[in-house]
Amino acid sequence: MIFRFRIIGTGNEPFYRDFEIRDDQTFYDFHVAIQNELGYDKNQLASFFLASNKWEKGLEINLTDMTEDTFTPVIVMERTQLCELISQKSRRLLYVFDFFSDRAFFIELTSITQPGENLTYPRCIAGKGNPPEQITIQTPDKPDN
Numbered sequence: 681m682i683f684r685f686r687i688i689g690t691g692n693e694p695f696y697r698d699f700e701i702r703d704d705q706t707f708y709d710f711h712v713a714i715q716n717e718l719g720y721d722k723n724q725l726a727s728f729f730l731a732s733n734k735w736e737k738g739l740e741i742n743l744t745d746m747t748e749d750t751f752t753p754v755i756v757m758e759r760t761q762l763c764e765l766i767s768q769k770s771r772r773l774l775y776v777f778d779f780f781s782d783r784a785f786f787i788e789l790t791s792i793t794q795p796g797e798n799l800t801y802p803r804c805i806a807g808k809g810n811p812p813e814q815i816t817i818q819t820p821d822k823p824d825n
Contacts, residue, residue, distance in 0.1 A: 682801065683762060684791045687714065687775070690783075695809035701762065701802035702795065707741045708757035713802035714775065714785075718811040725779040728757070728787075730765060731772040735786060739765070778815050 681703040689695035697717060701710055707728050715722045730738040745754045755765075766773075766789060773787040795801070 681763075682793045682795050683766065683789055684793065684805075685710075685773075685787050686790050688786045688788075689809070689812050690786075691812050693809050695811055696807060697804055697811075698790075698806040699802055699804050700793075700799075703763040703766070703792075704761050705802060706758055707760050707762060708743075709802055710762065711743065711757055711775075713804070714777075717804045717807075718777075718814070720777065720811075720814045724777075724814065727776045727779070729774040729776065729784075731774045731786075733772065735772065735774065737774060741765070778812075781815060783812065783815075 682700050683703055685699045685701070687697045687699065697714075699710070699713060699717075701713065711726060711728070712722065714720075715726075726743050728741040730741075732738060739755065741755045741757055741760055743757055745756050769789055769792055771789040773789075774784045775787055776782060776784045778784075
């Protein structure tokens with residue numbers, strides 16, 4: 681199955697992108713597609729959150745496992761297929777792309793369709809406006825030991 685998502689940004693200028701992605705692809709695949717389409721730095725922290733109908737954050741899907749606690753379960757983008765957490769139309773997600781300022785895109789599953797012949801997924805199929813600027817955090821270089 682193909683999930684079609686609409687990503688909406690907040691701000692003064694209207695902004696959206698529509699993506700199609702196979703349901704068996706991972707949240708990481710979706711993350712990379714978003715980053716590539718928007719020209720963002722993929723080395724910055726980002727997370728998906730399952731969201732309620734009122735856009736309240738729920739379960740987090742992390743870019744990486746940064747916990748030192750082996751008892752706390754962490755859901756990691758690269759190991760989690762979309763179909764494991766999403767199964768119904770109108771499912772909402774938040775995609776925090778600017779972790780330190782808590783800026784996010786609102787994402788809604790708008791339809792579920794069959795894959796097209798000879799199409800590569802994920803793919804951006806429509807859009808309007810310029811994305812908000814990504815604020816990048818420079819990580820200090822590690823000193824030579």
